[in-house]
Amino acid sequence: MxxxxxxxxxxxxxxxxxxxxxxxxxxxxxxxxxxxxxxxAPDALQAVAALNSPGIWRLLWFTAWQALLSTALTVLVGLPLAALLGRFAFPGRGLLSALLTVPFVMPAVVVAPAFLALVGDEGLVTGWLQARWQLPRLEQTLGLILWVHVFYNVAIVIRTVGGVWSTLPASLAEAAAVLGARPGQVLWTVTLPLLAPSVLAASLLVFLFCFTSFGVILMLGGPRYATLEVEIYRQAVHYFNLPLAALLSLVQLFFTFSVMVLYTRLQARLSRSLRRQRLRLRSPAGLWGWLAVAAALLATFVGVFAPLVALAVRSFTLGDQGGTWVYYEALGQNLRQSAFFVPPVVxxxxxxxxxxxxxxxxxxxxxxxxxxxxxxxxxxxxxxxxxxxxxxxxxxxxxxxxxxxxxxxxxxxxxxxxxxxxxxxxxxxxxxxxxxxxxxxxxxxxxxxxxxxxxxxxxxxxxxxxxxxxxxxxxxxxxxxxxxxxxxxxxxxxxxxxxxxxxxxxxxxxxxxxxxxxxxxxxxxxxxxxxxxxxxxxxxxxxxxxxx
Amino acid sequence: MLELRSIHKSFVAGHAVLRGLSLSVAAEEIVCLLGPSGCGKSTLLRIIAGLEQADRGQVLLGGREMNSQPAHQRRMGLMFQDYALFPHLTVAGNIAYGLRMQRMPAAQQRARVAELLALVELKGYEGRAVDALSGGEQQRVALARTLAPKPALLLLDEPVANLDRQLREELAGTLRRLLKQLRATALFVTHDQEEAFALADRVAVMRAGSIEQIDTPAALYQRPANTFVARFLGFQNLLPVCQDPQERSVLQTPVGEFRLCAESVAGQRLLIPPDAARLADEPPGPHAVRWVGRVVASTFRGSLVRVELLPAAGGDQPLCFELRSAGSVWPAGTELALWLDQTRLRLVAES
Structure with a gap:
């Protein structure tokens, strides 16, 4: 026994x-x-010396502030959507919340071409937009990078904050109203403070993902923009400067681990701090409520789905032939005729x-x-x-x-x-x-x-x-x-x-x-x-x- | 002070929650809405507080119509059933919330918070976190928060329902003393008649969106207006009744005949209160009548024993009584000879 x-x-x-x-x-x-x-490595000292060069600091600075800006924008876009999905029942709600999670697992090699297909130099709507509003070129700009970061991470804010929001007891906001708080005051003094830990947790995660953003910057940033992650890749693969790449990796690890520790602490506190309630959804109230729903649906469509749709459309309509299967057929061909390359279908x-x-x-x-x-x-x-x-x-x-x-x-x-x-x-x-x-x-x-x-x-x-x-x-x-x-x-x-x-x-x-x-x-x-x-x-x- | 004029409300079309409910509450009066769950009593409170809009009807406070006022301008105090204490604020933060909304200076706020904490016997609790408090303490903090801005009218939704039994009775007593001391006007709802009787000056019994009867607790208990009210107050002996064609003061029931003067008994039932029976050898009064029953079940309740009896003379209509006991219960089948006090019998309209 x-x-x-x-x-x-x-x-x-x-x-x-x-x-x-x-x-x-x-x-x-x-x-x-x-x-x-x-x-x-013998040239490790040289690599360390590189830390003193202004280039490295510029790199770190750009990595940090683009991540901060992306995070702020993501929260700004995500909060109203979280409110909508967390509080209201409306037709298409289930579909919207399901579709909003699609970007989260979408590879950068899909997302970057998708945005280019929509608003890049050869994009579907680029000509139309530039003709009407004299919009500047979007390809290889920071604006496009930020938009893509919001696209990627808005689901994190919606999930984390919306999840908490939908389980906040309705009586808390009502109690505040009866005690004399105007709707705006209810938001500032009760709802937002209660949501703050979840907003912070979501922000940290978004910051982490934007800080280590790679594919998006590599494919959309052009030569002008590089994050730490992109620079590590360039140093390792293009210049074969392994010591410097390794050093940059360590710098990045230091940052990401610090954020990770904060995040897990916060997450642990978050999971026990609130007495959860059963999900209670209301119908949007009045004309303004429905207008808000419509605006959110429209914004989600333009910001999230339009690029993906543009990608699919473009893959059938690129060139002058109109609708065509030619690019799909070409996947079976080895265009380079080279022994080292295989047909894409492989x-x-x-x-x-x-x-x-x-x-x-x-x-x-x-x-x-x-x-x-x-x-x-x-x-x-x-x-x-x-x-x-x-x-x-x-x-x-x-x-x-x-x-x-x-x-x-x-x-x-x-x-x-x-x-x-x-x-x-x-x-x-x-x-x-x-x-x-x-x-x-x-x-x-x-x-x-x-x-x-x-x-x-x-x-x-x-x-x-x-x-x-x-x-x-x-x-x-x-x-x-x-x-x-x-x-x-x-x-x-x-x-x-x-x-x-x-x-x-x-x-x-x-x-x-x-x-x-x-x-x-x-x-x-x-x-x-x-x-x-x-x-x-x-x-x-x-x-x-x-x-x- | 508060006047409700034929309030109508339905959430789903064709399914009314409130149907033409009218009610008035005088200044410094405590009125209780008593009714089974789902009778619309909480909805009524929410309409008065401005958290819901009535479909029809008017809410008047001190003669002023309130219908178009949003909740935050009504200056009513509503205490929620789950207390709805703000978890991110301390005890003092919770109590001062309404004062903050009135932009009261900080020093005055602190003084008022201290005053209220003394009132609810929680001195020194200012800095505590609300989720570290016991249920009874939370209830008192919620009360203090509601009282702090000196609302014209207090609304309390099941104020002691979330507490365990002993604490409930204790706090119901404290609450009434406090409200009277503050000379507050209060309207509260409950489904528990003991709580209603312990707290209220007048009790309104509600049923399916309207008020069946409103009166003082004693009058309500003495003269329930109909069988719904009687059953809700716990009366079980409600017998079908008809008059003897020859002798109109003799009432015939399935358990026997009783004497009671009445014009007509059409559409009425005879109510025999559970404490109208006595176990004694001699008649306790001139109007007592002998009634013999066989015990079906008996439950020990301390100083009283609750017995269910079938008439010894035959029939399947049981009667329930609460009898004084010397600490014994009677086994099923025991025959008990009781004296019924016929002055306690009432005729109650069938509803």
Missing amino acids: SAVWRVKRGGLAALYMLPILFLGGFYLYPLVSLLRVSFS AIRNSLLYALLTLAISLPLGAIAAAMLARPRTRWAAVLEPLLLLPLGTSAVTVGFGYIVAMGPLRAWPWLAPVAHSLIALPFVVRVLLPALRALDQRLREAAATLGASPWRRWWTIDAPLLARALLVGAAFAFAISLGEFGATLLIARPDWPTMPMVIYQAFSRPGLLNYGQGLAMSTLLMAVTAASALLIERLRLPGEEEF
């Missing part, structure tokens, strides 16, 4: 070691290698293969990690919890760069990309599974037991249905993340094993209408698959889980 117990415990410990080993080998080890490279196969491998790695590891964290405090959980949060605060380029530095001969290994994707997807998978595991209330099982269910039937009728949903959501997340992953893949994937994002990036950086059209077509395909994943996530996610 005790021997069996010991074996069982040994097996469990071995199982629990898996996610820790994975994170140790494929996350901590590359990070430590980065540290080593940045300080041990990238679709690669991407799907990588995504499936990512599922195969991140789902089991995520499930083990979540099971470990869901149990009452164990030694393993104490190690794993912070370890799991770190990859969330580490940029993809840093991860990819770490692999280049650390993996030695493994660098040529085609399966390194799915490993990196799994690392990036793992925190998301765990965060989706954890609440489901925690929701498996012991009392539900006890109730089932008293109703005569055997242990196996209890598992099958109570646990499995709840978990299946969460697993599916986790799978959709991992799938979408792997398909769209760009920063790490660009650094580590082999040129003869390109993924869809790589092909898109290359297609847009080469001249020629056919290259451009190929990029548009591939982007549209990637958009369709990720949008489907996002809608699946939205449809299946457990209610009450509003973290992201």
Whole structure:
């Protein structure tokens, strides 16, 4: 009996070691290698000296303030939408909130071309806009970058703040009104102070994502704008200045970890500070209420969906032929006629293969990690919890760069990309599974037991249905993340094993209408698959889980 | 002070919550709206406070029509059932909120907060966080917050419903003493008749959006206007009745005959209060009548025993009585001979 117990415990410990080993080998080890490279190479001193150059400070300054500005704008746009979705019932509300989460998982290689297809130099509405309002050129401007950042992150504000807003007891605002507060005063003295922690939490997360923005800046910023993340990539790949790139990575890690720590502290406080109430939605009041709803719907359509629609439209109508399939057909051709390049259609196969491998790695590891964290405090959980949060605060380029530095001969290994994707997807998978595991209330099982269910039937009728949903959501997340992953893949994937994002990036950086059209077509395909994943996530996610 | 004139309200078309309700509350009077849940009593409070609009009818305060005034200009105090204390403010912050809205100077605010905390016996609680308070303390902070801006009219939604039983009785008493001491005009709603009787000068029994009867607690208990009111106040012995064709003062019921002078009994029922019966050998008064029943069930209630009896003479109409006991309950089947005081019998309109 005790021997069996010991074996069982040994097996469990071995199982629990898996996610820790994975994170140790494929996350901590590359990070430590980065540290080593940045300080041990002969020209490390030179790299450190570079810290004194004004260029680095300008880079840091731009990275920080564009992130701050993006965050402020995102909150400004997100708050009214959160109010609308959190408080009011109107036709199309479910659809709107589902569609608003689509951008969150949309890869930069889809979003950047989409915005160019709408308002870039050759954009669908550019000519029309410039003719009417003398609008300046948007391509390669800060304005476009900010717009894209808002597009990406507004769902975070809506989810985090709207979730809290919808559960604020209505009686609080009513009490304030009866005590003599005008509607504006109610907002300032009661509603906003109560929302402040959630606004701050959302802002920190948005700031984090904008601070490490890569694909958007690389593809839309042109040579003028570079964030830390873009500069790390340029230093590592274009100039092969590994010590400087490593140093910049460390600087960035310092910033992102600080923000991450703040965020998790705040999130923990947020989850216990408010007594939650049942969701209560009202009909918009009067003409102004309905006008606000209409305005929000219109703004959401223009700001969020128009670019995506433009991308799809453009991929069929580029050039002078009118409607055409030619760019989709071209995906099967090797335009360069080069042995090193493969027809783009092969990238679709690669991407799907990588995504499936990512599922195969991140789902089991995520499930083990979540099971470990869901149990009452164990030694393993104490190690794993912070370890799991770190990859969330580490940029993809840093991860990819770490692999280049650390993996030695493994660098040529085609399966390194799915490993990196799994690392990036793992925190998301765990965060989706954890609440489901925690929701498996012991009392539900006890109730089932008293109703005569055997242990196996209890598992099958109570646990499995709840978990299946969460697993599916986790799978959709991992799938979408792997398909769209760009920063790490660009650094580590082999040129003869390109993924869809790589092909898109290359297609847009080469001249020629056919290259451009190929990029548009591939982007549209990637958009369709990720949008489907996002809608699946939205449809299946457990209610009450509003973290992201 | 407060006057409501035929208030109508429906949230869903064709399903009225309030149907032509009228009510007036005199200055310094405490009136209670008593009714089962869903009878529209909370909606009425919200209409008076300005949180909902009546479809028809008028709300007048001190003779002034309030219908078009928004909630924040009405100067009424509403205490919510869940208290709705602001979780981001301290006890003092909560109580001073209404004063802040009136732009009262800070020093005066502090003085008024201290005064109110003394009144509700929470001296020194200024800096406490509201979610660290017990239910009873929260209730008193909510009351202090409502009283702070000196509202012309106090509205209280189930003021003690969220507390446990013992605390409820204690705080109901405190609340009445306090309101009388402040000479406040108050209207409150509850579904609990004990709470209504303990707090109110007058009680209005509500049913499906209108008032069935309004009177002092004692008068209400003595003369319920109809069987709905009687049942809601806890009376169970409501018997179908008809007059003896020969002797009109003899009333025939399924449990036997009683003497009571009445013009007509059409559309009425005979109410026998549960405390109208006595266990005794000798008749306790000139109008007592002998009634024998067989015990169906009996429940020990401390100084009283509640018994359910079927008439020994036959029939399936049970009667319930509360009898003084010497600490014993009677097993089912026991025959009890009781004296019923016929002066306590009432005829109540069927509703």
